[in-house]
Amino acid sequence: MPLFKNIVVYRIGPEWTPPAFDRLDAELQRLAFVPCQPTQEHSAGWVPPRGKEHGALVEIVGGQWILKLMVERKAVPGGAVRAELEERCRKIEQERGRKPGRKEKNEIKEEIVHSFLPRAFSKRGSHSLWIDLENRALVVSAGSLKAAEPVLKPLVDLMAELGHVMPLAPLNTATSPATAMGEWLTTREAPAGFTIDRDLELKKPGEEKSVVRYARHSLELDEIGQHIQEGKLPTQLAMTWNDKVSFVLTEHLGIRKIDIRDVDDAPKGEDGFDADVAIATGELSALLPDLLASLGGELAHGEAPTLAPAPAPAPAEVAVAA
Structure with missing residues (x-):
C-alpha cells in the first residue's frame, strides 16, 4: 500500500523546535496503540511506521520524520439499537403506564450500545504523518481537513506535553x-x-x-x-x-x-x-x-x-x- 494516497499539508509555525528524537520515541511508546477492549468503541495510538513489531515509533529517512497512527472503531448497527430501544420503551410504557422521557431514553440507548459492543465488528485504519523539518511542513495521510483533524490532535497534544508547542495552519494560496x-x-x-x-x-x-x-x-x-x-x-x-x-x-x-x-x-x-x-x-x-x-x-x-x-x-x- 502506498505511503501516501491522499494528503493534507499544514505549515508549521516558525517558533516550533522538534524534541529530541529519543525522547519523542519514548513518549510515543507510552502512547502505543492498544486494541479496543470488549466494551470500548474507539482506540487510537502509535504503531511502528516500518511495520515491524516492537520497532521504533518514529523513523527518520533522509531527514524526514515519519510516524503512523492506528485507529480502531467498533460499529454497532443503528437499526439493531433502534429496535432494542423501541422494545424497551414499549415495555416501560406497559409496566409503568408512562413513556420514557428524552433523558431516560438516552440513558437506555447508552446501555444498549454498551451491551452490544462486545459483539460488534471492529474496523482499523492507519494514517501516516510526515514532518518535513527543512520546509516546516506537516503532511497527513487524509482526504480532507476534517479527516486530518483527529489524526493531528494526538501529535499536537503530545508536542504540547513535551513543551514543544506545534502551531499549525493549513496551506493558503493567493488564488483559491x-x-x-x-x-x-x-x-x-x-x-x-x-x-x-x-x-x-x-x-x-x-x-x-x-x-x-x-x-x-x-x-x-x-x-x-x-x-x-x-x-x-x-x-x-x-x-x-x-x-x-x-x-x-x-x-x-x-x-x-x-x-x-x-x-x-x-x-x-x-x-x-x-x-x-x-x-x-x-x-x-x-x-x-x-x-x-x-x-x-x-x-x-x-x-x-x-x-x-x-x-x-x-x-x-x-x-x-x-
Whole structure:
C-alpha cells in the first residue's frame, strides 16, 4: 500500500523546535496503540511506521520524520439499537403506564450500545504523518481537513506535553483552487509542469447543490466552460505533474489519489520502507512548490485568497462517463 494516497499539508509555525528524537520515541511508546477492549468503541495510538513489531515509533529517512497512527472503531448497527430501544420503551410504557422521557431514553440507548459492543465488528485504519523539518511542513495521510483533524490532535497534544508547542495552519494560496481550476479548464491551458487528466467534478453552491461529474472523459469540451459560466465551481480535478505524479486536486487544496509513477521499478532494501519514504517525500517535496506557484503562491496564515463568486442555487445532477 502506498505511503501516501491522499494528503493534507499544514505549515508549521516558525517558533516550533522538534524534541529530541529519543525522547519523542519514548513518549510515543507510552502512547502505543492498544486494541479496543470488549466494551470500548474507539482506540487510537502509535504503531511502528516500518511495520515491524516492537520497532521504533518514529523513523527518520533522509531527514524526514515519519510516524503512523492506528485507529480502531467498533460499529454497532443503528437499526439493531433502534429496535432494542423501541422494545424497551414499549415495555416501560406497559409496566409503568408512562413513556420514557428524552433523558431516560438516552440513558437506555447508552446501555444498549454498551451491551452490544462486545459483539460488534471492529474496523482499523492507519494514517501516516510526515514532518518535513527543512520546509516546516506537516503532511497527513487524509482526504480532507476534517479527516486530518483527529489524526493531528494526538501529535499536537503530545508536542504540547513535551513543551514543544506545534502551531499549525493549513496551506493558503493567493488564488483559491476552485478559481484556478476554473481558469485552467476555461482556457484549456494547464499551469507549467502540469497536465489536465480525464476526471472532473463541478458543483454549484446553494441550497440545492447541482453536481456535474466527468469520469475518464475528455475535458476539452465547450460545455465545461458553459458550466463554469453558469456558476458551477470545480471541486475536484485530475492532474499529472511532470509525467511523474498523478493526483486529484480538491477545492480545499487536498491532494487525493496520488500515484507516483515508476515507483515499482526503484531499487529497494530489505523491507522497502526507506525507498518508499525517499521516493514519496522526494517527489511530493518537489511537486508542492510547483502546485503552490500555480495557485498564485502561498499566503501567510490569515490572508484571504482570491475566491470565485458564489452563484445562485440550481437543481439536478448529471453524470458523464466515457
